Amino acid sequence: MNNSNNRIFDLANSRLSRRKFLQASGALGVAGAAPGLFVGSAAQAAAPSMGGHLRIAMVHGSSTDSLDPIRLISSHTTKLFYSVHSTLTEIAADGQLMPLLAESYETGADPSEWIFKLHSGVTFHNGKSLTADDVIASLNRHRGEDSASSMKSIIEGIESITKDGDLVVKFKLSTPSVDFPVVLSDAVLSILPSTDGKIETFDVGCGPYMLEAFEPGQYSHYRRNPNSYLSDRAYVETAELLTIADSTARQNALVTGVVDVISDVDASTAGLLGRNDNVEILNVTSTQHFTFPMRTDLPPFDNNDVRMALKLSIDRDVVLDTILSGYGSLGNDHPISPANRFFNTELEQRVYDPEKAKWHLKQAGMSNLKVELSASDSLYEGCVDTVVLFSEHAKASGIELVPKQVPDDGYWSDVWLKHPWCASYWSGRPTEDWMFTQGYSAESNWNESYWKNDRFNELLLAARAELDDDKRRQMYWEMQAITRDDCGSVIHAFGDHIMAHSHNVVVPDQVAGNWDLDGFKLMQRWWMKA
Amino acid sequence: MLLQRILLGLLTLFAITLIIFLGVSMLPGDAAEAILGQAATPETVAALRKQLGLDLPAHTRYLTWLGNILQGDFGVSIGNGREINEVLGTRLYNTIFLAAFAACIAVPLAVILGILAALYRNSFYDRSVNIVTLSSISTPEFFVAYILLLLVSVKAGWLPSLSNVRVDTTFAEHLEKTLLPALVLTLVSMAHMMRMTRAALINLLSNAYIEMATLKGLKRFRVIIHHALPNAWAPIVNVIVLNLAYLIVGVIVVEVVFVYPGLGQYLVDAVQRRDMPVVQACCLIFAATYVLLNLIADVLSILTNPRLLHPK
Numbered sequence: 094m095n096n097s098n099n100r101i102f103d104l105a106n107s108r109l110s111r112r113k114f115l116q117a118s119g120a121l122g123v124a125g126a127a128p129g130l131f132v133g134s135a136a137q138a139a140a141p142s143m144g145g146h147l148r149i150a151m152v153h154g155s156s157t158d159s160l161d162p163i164r165l166i167s168s169h170t171t172k173l174f175y176s177v178h179s180t181l182t183e184i185a186a187d188g189q190l191m192p193l194l195a196e197s198y199e200t201g202a203d204p205s206e207w208i209f210k211l212h213s214g215v216t217f218h219n220g221k222s223l224t225a226d227d228v229i230a231s232l233n234r235h236r237g238e239d240s241a242s243s244m245k246s247i248i249e250g251i252e253s254i255t256k257d258g259d260l261v262v263k264f265k266l267s268t269p270s271v272d273f274p275v276v277l278s279d280a281v282l283s284i285l286p287s288t289d290g291k292i293e294t295f296d297v298g299c300g301p302y303m304l305e306a307f308e309p310g311q312y313s314h315y316r317r318n319p320n321s322y323l324s325d326r327a328y329v330e331t332a333e334l335l336t337i338a339d340s341t342a343r344q345n346a347l348v349t350g351v352v353d354v355i356s357d358v359d360a361s362t363a364g365l366l367g368r369n370d371n372v373e374i375l376n377v378t379s380t381q382h383f384t385f386p387m388r389t390d391l392p393p394f395d396n397n398d399v400r401m402a403l404k405l406s407i408d409r410d411v412v413l414d415t416i417l418s419g420y421g422s423l424g425n426d427h428p429i430s431p432a433n434r435f436f437n438t439e440l441e442q443r444v445y446d447p448e449k450a451k452w453h454l455k456q457a458g459m460s461n462l463k464v465e466l467s468a469s470d471s472l473y474e475g476c477v478d479t480v481v482l483f484s485e486h487a488k489a490s491g492i493e494l495v496p497k498q499v500p501d502d503g504y505w506s507d508v509w510l511k512h513p514w515c516a517s518y519w520s521g522r523p524t525e526d527w528m529f530t531q532g533y534s535a536e537s538n539w540n541e542s543y544w545k546n547d548r549f550n551e552l553l554l555a556a557r558a559e560l561d562d563d564k565r566r567q568m569y570w571e572m573q574a575i576t577r578d579d580c581g582s583v584i585h586a587f588g589d590h591i592m593a594h595s596h597n598v599v600v601p602d603q604v605a606g607n608w609d610l611d612g613f614k615l616m617q618r619w620w621m622k623a
Numbered sequence: 624m625l626l627q628r629i630l631l632g633l634l635t636l637f638a639i640t641l642i643i644f645l646g647v648s649m650l651p652g653d654a655a656e657a658i659l660g661q662a663a664t665p666e667t668v669a670a671l672r673k674q675l676g677l678d679l680p681a682h683t684r685y686l687t688w689l690g691n692i693l694q695g696d697f698g699v700s701i702g703n704g705r706e707i708n709e710v711l712g713t714r715l716y717n718t719i720f721l722a723a724f725a726a727c728i729a730v731p732l733a734v735i736l737g738i739l740a741a742l743y744r745n746s747f748y749d750r751s752v753n754i755v756t757l758s759s760i761s762t763p764e765f766f767v768a769y770i771l772l773l774l775v776s777v778k779a780g781w782l783p784s785l786s787n788v789r790v791d792t793t794f795a796e797h798l799e800k801t802l803l804p805a806l807v808l809t810l811v812s813m814a815h816m817m818r819m820t821r822a823a824l825i826n827l828l829s830n831a832y833i834e835m836a837t838l839k840g841l842k843r844f845r846v847i848i849h850h851a852l853p854n855a856w857a858p859i860v861n862v863i864v865l866n867l868a869y870l871i872v873g874v875i876v877v878e879v880v881f882v883y884p885g886l887g888q889y890l891v892d893a894v895q896r897r898d899m900p901v902v903q904a905c906c907l908i909f910a911a912t913y914v915l916l917n918l919i920a921d922v923l924s925i926l927t928n929p930r931l932l933h934p935k
Contacts, residue, residue, distance in 0.1 A: 155702070155892040155895065155896060156710070156884075156888065156889045156892040156893070156901075157700050157701070157702025157703055157892055157893055157896045157898045157901065158702065158703055159702055159703035159704065160703070161703075161704075164658050164702070164703070166658060166659075238666075238670075239670050239673075239674075240667070240670060241655075241659070241667045241668075241670040241671035241674060242667065243659060243667070245664070245666070245667055246664060246667075308884075309702075309703055310884070310888065310892055311787065311789075312787065312789070335785075335787065336882075337785070338882075339879050339880055339882070341769060341772075341880070342784070342785065342880055342881065342882055345772055345777055345784040345785075346785050348777055348784075349776055349777055349780065349783070349784040351783065351784060351785050502650070502651075502652075502894075502895060503650065503651045503652040503656075503657070505656075506651060506652035506656040506657070507651045507652060538664040538665075
């Protein structure tokens with residue numbers, strides 16, 4: 094099976110200003126940017142111009158950041174990795190999965206065997222040639238008992254990795270997985286130079302940019318790799334990536350011309366920023382979504398009527414309009430976004446219905462309900478406000494929802510998966526299988542609502558091994574319906590990635606939505622105005 | 624007496640290391656969980672703890688750390704394995720640079736304004752300088768910072784909006800980039816010093832010897848500078864030193880707004896990641912700053928007071 098044409102998901106890459114956005118959404122009577130619903134910007138340069146210096150400011154980056162892929166936790170180092178290193182596959186700007194360091198890949202006898210053929214003549218920045226040994230050594234660091242890698246559970250299905258000559262790597266999986274190559278596009282699984290099966294340097298790669306300087310929590314500097322094996326990218330000669338955590342400082346930096354592009358523009362002030370003549374707001378539909386997982390193993394959430402009552406008690410339109418200022422789309426209580434390939438387009442959108450919620454409560458034998466919902470603004474801007482709004486909306490259903498603000502610190506270790514009900518969010522995953530496996534399968538450590546649905550788990554395994562796209566679609570559609578009506582998560586909205594840039598940079602027609610900053614590949618995909 | 628003070632200071636520092644260590648240990652979650660975040664599974668956490676040496680008992684970790692500190696080695700960051708000494712050096716330099724810069728503006732300004740306020744007590748000038756300084760100290764630092772940024776940087780374009788200095792930044796550039804944060808710190812720290820200068824002077828002005836000086840026909844300005852001020856230095860110096868300490872240890876908000884790589888940001892990052900050696904190192908520096916500055920305040924009080932200088 095040749096996967097070069099395997100369309101993993103069809104991201105809607107919206108390029109539109111705030112004003113156009115309001116016009117477009119107003120005309121269609123929807124508050125979210127649905128796929129393909131945008132006005133392309135008029136003037137696009139035909140061919141990218143080479144050279145120049147690009148400065149990008151982003152939120153994340155800590156002074157204790159590490160370049161060891163095992164400890165790749167901040168977006169700054171992740172973006173750094175995507176620039177300096179290469180992965181076997183990549184998610185292109187249009188959402189397709191493409192081979193990258195692998196020239197091509199195919200399945201063996203069935204999707205439990207995968208054969209990757211590497212590009213020949215690839216060298217690392219230090220002159221060392223790439224071989225299959227580097228691939229094996231890089232990936233093996235994340236496997237095995239002693240591994241402390243965040244990708245450990247994702248790739249534990251790999252039974253063995255072997256080489257066949259210098260440029261062919263073979264994977265044997267314990268169970269068939271059609272989407273396996275997608276996993277290898279993650280920055281954590283970048284291919285690093287090895288010596289005798291050991292990886293010793295993390296700042297030398299074979300990516301399109303060479304790392305010139307890195308000061309954790311502050312900045313990283315890059316220079317174009319003249320010997321790159323990739324010719325379809327990397328236009329700017331030098332670049333720098335700055336960490337600016339404060340959103341006002343970030344906007345000031347853009348307005349005063351200290352940087353050219355900023356990420357994570359506050360939804361509430363994006364409109365004001367867009368009024369500046371030198372600034373353009375760029376809004377990209379993404380797979381990022383916000384969830385309120387209830388622990389389905391604990392009362393009262395073990396009763397699906399209670400879960401349904403809560404799902405019906407949030408006015409999603411209001412949350413989208415106020416908290417997200419319209420920069421997003423409505424959630425339908427399942428994690429698959431319109432940007433995903435197998436998004437169920439026929440599933441009815443859940444709406445705010447206090448009467449129906451009351452009926453569900455009655456079914457559960459309750460006349461009223463009092464629940465606590467833990468939240469913290471460290472998760473995302475407006476998280477606590479959303480909970481407060483939710484609590485107001487829920488009053489109409491006779492539900493007393495008590496917002497509980499918890500410390501920012503240690504949220505993932507002490508609140509998430511621990512409290513009966515809490516706020517959470519996902520940056521989304523490129524495939525249905527990845528998303529469902531990590532967040533919803535019975536065995537996953539990240540099954541945040543402790544949800545166990547037999548039919549769902551059965552379908553998950555079946556869809557993973559299914560080669561027929563129509564059948565897979567049917568299965569994923571059914572899984573979305575099951576999640577919507579049974580799972581413990583209230584999923585009320587998908588958020589957009591909001592960036593802003595000055596007029597001296599050129600944005601390509603396609604901007605990826607799988608991660609912020611053009612799938613973290615902005616540096617190699619954008620160019621400076623000539 | 625000085626020796627006794629220094630020994631007490633060292634004891635304080637030791638107690639602080641213990642308190643910090645216990646405090647951070649009591650915080651929920653450890654470095655392994657913080658590094659893995661959402662990706663923490665029981666096995667990966669256990670594996671990482673082992674790699675980081677966090678599986679050792681707390682007292683062993685503390686004693687090892689203390690032993691290294693006594694040899695001047697702060698150890699390495701758990702987060703990224705970098706030598707803390709190295710990072711601490713540049714960060715501390717940045718912090719002290721900004722504090723010194725702000726102090727150079729704030730201290731003389733506050734003292735002069737305070738003297739003038741005492742001189743023209745209850746005048747229009749006195750009232751307005753009080754209102755202005757009290758307003759600026761009552762406004763949150765970040766707000767003062769945003770206002771100044773908007774006016775001086777965004778609208779007028781006179782100064783850069785970021786203070787992101789680097790190792791290779793020249794001294795002149797460093798001054799230019801930190802002028803705006805230094806002004807913010809001046810605004811938020813001046814009121815305290817100014818009002819103490821004024822209060823200490825006014826307090827003395829009711830004394831008999833001042834009345835004597837006035838009666839023998841000296842000018843009011845001369846009375847204040849030559850007769851009142853020498854006796855007022857002790858409380859003023861104390862407040863100035865307290866403010867210097869604040870300029871070094873309490874400016875994290877200003878660091879964030881101006882993206883200035885100082886010690887405060889380093890400490891906050893480290894606490895978030897439970898990077899114990901870094902937290903310990905930063906806290907130790909901050910505590911030492913306090914101890915040292917208090918010592919200096921005492922010494923200066925003695926120097927400005929002949930009675931304490933020549934105890935008989």
